[in-house]
Amino acid sequence: MLEALESAGLEAWLVGGWVRDALRGAPCHxxxxxxxxxxxxxxxxxxxxxxxxxESGIKFGGITAVALGERIEVTTYRLDGFYRDGRHPESVEYAERVEDDLARRDFTVNAMAWHxxxxxxxxxxxxxDLSRGIIRAVGDPRRRFEEDALRMLRAVRFACRLDYIIEPETARALAECAxxxxxxxxxxxxxxxxxxxxxxxxxxxxxRYPELMCEAVPELAVCRGFDQHSRYHAYDVYEHTAxxxxxxxxxxxxxxxxRTPATAPSATLMWAALLHDVGKPECFTLDESGNGHFYGHPELGAAMAKRIMHRLALPSELIRDVCLLIRYHDRPLRPERSSLLRMVNLLSAGTDDAARLIELLFDIKRADTLGKAPSCFDYVEDIERMxxxxxxLLGAGEAYSLKTLxxxxxDLIAAGVAPGPEIGxxxxxxxDAVIDGKVANETAALLDYLRLR
Incomplete structure (x- = not known):
């Protein structure tokens, strides 16, 4: 593609993320x-x-070229006009030099070209900056963020993805421009x-970037510095969440x-971890001994998480699963058959994926425990045992819902039970009998238990 462009008398460069990742020795798609x-x-x-x-982005001088199964974005050298909405330039002016195009880009690691x-x-x-593990804005960071405020979250995403730090001047601008x-x-x-x-x-x-993260999710701001007044917690609500x-x-x-798995962490688990205690400040009470309590915070937190995630236009299935984990993350569990199967039953509400959700519930309980005071850490052994x-239990086909019964x-109608409420x-x-271990999850055994045979 590059040769085709230059054979026609044009100048072309590879730019942006591909150059950055190639220099890192990392794959780029x-x-x-x-x-x-x-x-x-x-x-x-x-x-x-x-x-x-x-013709995919001609408004901004861009097209997509397709050959040998590869899709390559081809964009004209350009200068961006004034950003009235803090996100999109009002106009695009075509530039003659690649140097002008690189000058408008967000971060130094993305402002390189290769031929x-x-x-x-x-x-x-x-x-x-790549070799030193630094994310730095091109030019004046305040100007870059005033042009496009979303660049602030992109800076944090790049820093987290690459395990880099944001250089001090750019980090200060993040806080000021949040x-x-x-x-x-x-x-x-x-x-x-x-x-x-x-x-x-x-x-x-x-x-590292609390001002920006609390601007992205304002409900987190009240968690900063919120003392839990509990011997079970060594940190305030915000630091505990982190x-x-x-x-x-x-x-x-x-x-x-x-070994490190190839897949990213579960989005359900990560969002649940972020929002699991968001309801705590509103539920806080202090008893006569000076101990803090948060009665009802899982239920309130689930309701708040639903509003937050809907506001951010996240997928409905993700919202449903995250809210289930938040609702039940603090519910006591015992290493007993009935306690465990009843929890799986609760997680099966509205989903056929309870087996996955119970694993994630144990993951959030484990992380929640390790984010408390060291005196709580022994509970991790109980979590892993459960x-x-x-x-x-699930491998043996034990029932935890009517669908798995x-x-x-x-079967009941065939055994003579009249259709209606008695069926349910x-x-x-x-x-209940299967969960309590009173009868095997087998059709004949269940009919015998109900005295229908």
């Missing part, structure tokens, strides 16, 4: 070309070379937050065999 020609000139040059073109003959063009020290985030559409904020959490380093984001996020992320990135018990309404009552009685 998005390849961008920047070209001196207008999008019409680029399109003509590519089509003359037999390359298919899609197979001319080599690396690095005007802002991006390669050096209120600008209110101008950004909430669904865009949700996408960036989801990307931050997907790195498994959301706890770092909370601790530590739970950190533990959940780190343990998710370590498989049981000690996890193994549940796996054994080896008895149906049709008898099925519920049979399920």
């Amino acid at each position: 998005d390849v961008d070309l920047c070209c001196s020609g207008s999008w019409q000139q680029s399109k003509r040059a590519l089509e003359d070379a037999g390359i298919r073109v899609i 197979p003959v001319r080599g690396l063009l690095d005007l802002y020290g991006g390669a050096d 209120p600008l985030l209110t101008a950004v559409a909430r669904e865009r904020v949700g996408v960036e937050l989801d990307g931050i959490l997907a790195t498994g380093r959301g706890g770092d984001a909370l601790l 530590r739970v996020l950190t533990v959940a992320g780190e343990l998710s990135l370590c498989s049981e065999d000690g 996890r193994l018990q549940v796996r054994a 080896a008895l149906t309404g049709r 009552a008898r099925l519920g009685s049979a399920l």
